[in-house]
Amino acid sequence: MFQFLDRRPASLRRRLGLAALFAAIALPVAAQAQEKFPTKPIHVVVPFPPGGINDTVARPILKKMGELMNIGFVIDNRPGASGTIGTASVARADPDGYTLLLGAASTMAVVPHMMKSVPYSSSRDFAPIGGLASVPSVMISGRPEKYPDFAAVLADLKKRPGEATYGSAGPGTSHHTQMSFLNLELGTSMLHVPYKGSGPAMADLLGGQIDFLMDPLPTTITQVGSGKIVPIAITSAKRSALLPNVPTFIELGVKGFEVSTWFGLFAPVKTPPAVLAALTDALSAALADPAIVQAMASRGMDPLTKNPAEMARYVADENMLWKGVIEKTRIGLD
Incomplete structure (x- = not known):
């Protein structure tokens, strides 16, 4: 049986052994450091000009998420081409959780069926983080x-x-x-x-x-x-507390006419599950905050409290609805 004899000096062997031990300890520490999220500000692309309802919805919720995650959220307005330019930029972004999308009914479910070519797919290119708000x-x-x-x-x-x-x-x-x-x-x-x-x-x-x-x-x-x-x-299913005397279309006999302008938070599709989970947890906590709930109610907005799976189904259903409407009304943009 062959046996290897280490003829290096004992002091050198001890130093090498300690180095190997420290390296073994450092590897999981380094891995944990790499997995920590977030470590820098998170950019949220709003594919519309500043000052609109998109900003009104996003800012207080993102501010609260930033407080909960101890990190800054930066709104990045990238308007153009009915919101498709900014939306497509997030589809192409690094899937690391630091570039997110404020997705809206128009960009995620309506405009894709009104244009012959859209540079993204709302189902294939994005991972839902959760819903934000629904506005009748x-x-x-x-x-x-x-x-x-x-x-x-x-x-x-x-x-x-x-x-x-x-x-x-x-x-x-x-x-x-x-x-x-x-x-x-x-x-x-x-x-x-x-x-x-x-x-x-x-x-x-x-x-x-x-x-x-x-x-x-x-x-x-x-x-x-x-x-x-x-x-x-x-257009809501129930009357609004802010306009209690105004009937719904459903009450008036327009059966099934329930529509809204809705918003959700999305990440590039290959974003790691742990990162998505951290963002979803912060979003859920923000939407449950009494100050956020009150602020939204005072503006006529309803929290769209949907987890990622529910949000994915919701977006799919909205796509089916608007695809049918657009085909029947022929209101394409091309």
């Missing part, structure tokens, strides 16, 4: 004397097919797609008048240049107090 819309008119309620609206739409108009913040926005869906459900033919933003659309509604606007509840609330608009119906 309100059909409003600037002519209280002509359209005091839904019955008056429906009678006029039937009497003057193809003459009534509705505004939007642009093609593909919730104002546009939700009213197109309503046209489909009612069998009516209101005409779409696109604007460069919701502000000009609201101005023309108040000025009487257009008849209707399907407006997100938070901005509707600011106008209701002026007495210049009349809220006709809301």
